[in-house]
Amino acid sequence: MLEQDVIIVEGxxxxxxxxxxxxDVSFHVQMGEIFGMVGPNGxxxxxxxxxxxxxxxxxxxxxxxxxxxxxREVYELRERTGVQxxxxxxxxxxRVEEAMDLFxxxxxxxxxxxPLLNELGLTDKRRAFYSQLSGGQKQRLFVALALINRPxxxxxxxxxxxxxxxxxxxxxxxxxxxQARGTTIFLTTHFMEEAERLCDRVAILDHGQIVAxxxxxxxxxxxxxxxxxxxxxxxxxxxxxxxxxxxxxxTVFNPALIGVIDGxxxxxxxxxxxxxxxxxxxxxxxxxQALEAARVPFHNLRSEQANLEDAFLALTGRDMRD
Amino acid sequence: xxxxxKFFVMQFRLYLREPVAFFFSLAYPALLLLLFGFIxxxxxxxxxxxxxxxxxxxSVPAYAxxxxxxxxxxxxPIDTASNRESGVxxxxxxxxLRPVVYLVASVLMYLSVALLGMLILILVGKLVFGLRFxxxxxxVLAAFILxxxxxxxxxxxxxxxxxxxxxxxxxxxxxxxxxxxxxxxxMPIQLLPEGLKRVSEFLPLTYVVRxxxxxxxxxPLSKLWLPILILFGILVVGSATAAKFFRxx
Numbered sequence: 001m002l003e004q005d006v007i008i009v010e011g012x013x014x015x016x017x018x019x020x021x022x023x024d025v026s027f028h029v030q031m032g033e034i035f036g037m038v039g040p041n042g043x044x045x046x047x048x049x050x051x052x053x054x055x056x057x058x059x060x061x062x063x064x065x066x067x068x069x070x071x072r073e074v075y076e077l078r079e080r081t082g083v084q085x086x087x088x089x090x091x092x093x094x095r096v097e098e099a100m101d102l103f104x105x106x107x108x109x110x111x112x113x114x115p116l117l118n119e120l121g122l123t124d125k126r127r128a129f130y131s132q133l134s135g136g137q138k139q140r141l142f143v144a145l146a147l148i149n150r151p152x153x154x155x156x157x158x159x160x161x162x163x164x165x166x167x168x169x170x171x172x173x174x175x176x177x178x179q180a181r182g183t184t185i186f187l188t189t190h191f192m193e194e195a196e197r198l199c200d201r202v203a204i205l206d207h208g209q210i211v212a213x214x215x216x217x218x219x220x221x222x223x224x225x226x227x228x229x230x231x232x233x234x235x236x237x238x239x240x241x242x243x244x245x246x247x248x249x250x251t252v253f254n255p256a257l258i259g260v261i262d263g264x265x266x267x268x269x270x271x272x273x274x275x276x277x278x279x280x281x282x283x284x285x286x287x288x289q290a291l292e293a294a295r296v297p298f299h300n301l302r303s304e305q306a307n308l309e310d311a312f313l314a315l316t317g318r319d320m321r322d
Numbered sequence: 323x324x325x326x327x328k329f330f331v332m333q334f335r336l337y338l339r340e341p342v343a344f345f346f347s348l349a350y351p352a353l354l355l356l357l358f359g360f361i362x363x364x365x366x367x368x369x370x371x372x373x374x375x376x377x378x379x380x381s382v383p384a385y386a387x388x389x390x391x392x393x394x395x396x397x398x399p400i401d402t403a404s405n406r407e408s409g410v411x412x413x414x415x416x417x418x419l420r421p422v423v424y425l426v427a428s429v430l431m432y433l434s435v436a437l438l439g440m441l442i443l444i445l446v447g448k449l450v451f452g453l454r455f456x457x458x459x460x461x462v463l464a465a466f467i468l469x470x471x472x473x474x475x476x477x478x479x480x481x482x483x484x485x486x487x488x489x490x491x492x493x494x495x496x497x498x499x500x501x502x503x504x505x506x507x508x509m510p511i512q513l514l515p516e517g518l519k520r521v522s523e524f525l526p527l528t529y530v531v532r533x534x535x536x537x538x539x540x541x542p543l544s545k546l547w548l549p550i551l552i553l554f555g556i557l558v559v560g561s562a563t564a565a566k567f568f569r570x571x
Contacts, residue, residue: 055416075418083416088409093339098332105328106417145413 004031006153006184007052012061014047021047023208025061029153034175034185036199038192038308040318044208045188046086049157052186053083066152079108082151084142086158086188092131096122096141099130100148107149120144120174136167143174154178156187160194172198192308202308206316219311228310229276229287231301257294261286274298277306326423333431337397346392347439351385352446354508364451370512375539378451380510382443383462383534387507387527389439390470393432395498396491398477402428404487411570421570429474436470456540465537465550469530472553475560476526482567506531526556 007029014022022044029035037045050056052063054070054077063070068077090099100117104110117123120140125133133141139159146154156175160168168191175198179185189195195202196216203213212219233253255267258276264287266277276287284303291298313319338344355378364376371380405411414424447453477494484490502508504518505527511519522528529549536546 053416055412075420078416078418085409085412085416088413088416090413091336091405091410093336094332098335102325102328102332103417106325106419108324108418142413 005029006031006066007035007186008062008064009048009052010062012048012051012063013059014044014051014056015059020208022051022058025205025208025210027203027210027213029184029186030201031184032179032182033200034179034187034198036195036202037186037188037205038190038195038202038312039205040190043205045190045205046157047208048205049155049186049188053081053155054078055083079149080152082146082149082154082183084139084146084154084156084159086161088142090130090141092129094130095126096128096130096133097126099141099145100126103145103148109150110148111150113144113148116144116147135162136164139163139167139171140174143171147178151183153184153186156185158188158190160189160191168194192312196308204312204315206312206318211315212311216308219308220306222311227278227306228304229278229284229301230304231274231291231298232272233274233296233298234272253296254294257296258287258290261290277310324423325419326427329419329423330427330431333428334434337401337431337435343397343401347389347397347435348442350392351388351439351443354388355381355385355443355446356450359447359451364453370510372539374456375454376451378447379454379538380535382447382453383538384507384510384531385443386440386466386469386534387505387530388502389436389443390466390473390530391498391502391507391527393436393439394470394473394477395480395494397435398432398474399480399484399490399494400487402478402481403484403490406481406569406571407487409571415570425568429471432474433467433470437466440466455538457537458540462534462537465533468550468553468557469533472557472560473526473530475557475564478564479560479567482564482569501525501527504528506535526552529553 005028009028010026012022012025013020025044025048037048039045047056051058052065052070054074057071065077066080068080070077094102096117100113104113114123117126120143122137122140122144125137130138130141139162143156143159146156159175160171163171172194175185175187187199199216201214202216202219203210204219205211212222214222253269253274255269255274258264259267261283263278263280263283264276265279268275268277278287284301288301309319358381359378362377364378366372366374366376370377415421444453480493480497481490484493504514504522505511505525506522507527507530511522511528511531514522529552533546533549533553536549
């Protein structure tokens, strides 16, 4: 155990009925980092984060947050941590400034919330009722409430779910700023891109178990895949019925054609789209040559850097979006 | 007790911003009093209330039952269940707010609302109809608080047993409206046929009305021990059950 470990989870288990929501999860979170927990819905992220926050009682396992037991020392924990919950609300007719004032009064050492509102771009909305706020504004208000006690650790559960891409990017900047001030951040997300762009370390959760834990870069590198070449075959097949299309695909495009190329690791085909996972540079021209030599009509060919989504697929055998 | 008063004041404001709750607990009883006061006047009605009291004199303590019933059976279950359903209680729970502070502040707020409604009712009675009062203010206040707390416990129990706010609202209304008319709160019990009078004996609100009217007319305590005992019983059993079943999510 390192001295800078602010969250220590050992052998955490929690089940609901027959469902094992969290099944023997262990990890440490270091002071000052952005630690992300990613996985599809139902993978156990929220149960894990809520056990750490002291909102749920684990069946088994030991938890320490800054040396505190989240069950027995829950109020001390709440004084020193900030929590943004996945599904919560304020009363509809509570005003933004009233919420800030009320929540500030609940903590031992609240911060002055006026600059906080300003920072989160809510000063104009301070007289607005909670019900009058947009999704993004509500989310920012909850971040403001979670920061009102200058927390040492900030928990963010699915912070950007339901936000448009622009608001999501703005939120990422905000999270980085909070980290820059020395706050440790524990977040969950089901957006791989978010974890990749934001987190120092990522734990990938699937069926209640951690299948991998590392920096996003290491997780991608570990795949042995450096990039993907994606293209479409049989663009004209839209007019053809589904059965026929499958038949046409299998006769016109033969994956073995590309599979024999040195450096190609895996080929996947879904309908018209073919994804070729390759290791090493300069393989695009080889692939194009092979396709042209075999007179396979292709279009929309592009090359993509491998990302966490690929890592998830490789680790679990399933697509995140499925 | 950090945050207690802030929380109390906030809850009070939120309650007053709810137009339906505001109307039924603060305005409706006074409007009823004006309506029936102008119809029947407040001359002594010996066949109903004895030689010295009229309809308004008897209605004010009876309507206290409407105020308590509205807050307890509609306000508390709907507020509590919808705050639970929408995740407001979850958000409070993620702060250092102690559950007991939340509950005591809320109960005190509902008590203040009911007392405010009662004050408005008494003022209207006094100013418009020359309301008569023979008892002691202190004992009426004590009985009002006892009745309110007993009913509030019941309201929290409904909130906890109902799975959604809509169900809580339905249960509250199904219990409240018949009780309002059969307990003597909404209309004099003397107007009910014998069979329904029997029914009223099983309704808790009947005892609120009996106790408050009794104290209002300065009846001896020996005549009022039954309602006091019943309301205490409801308070104890109701609070214990409500505490056992209360849930944040």
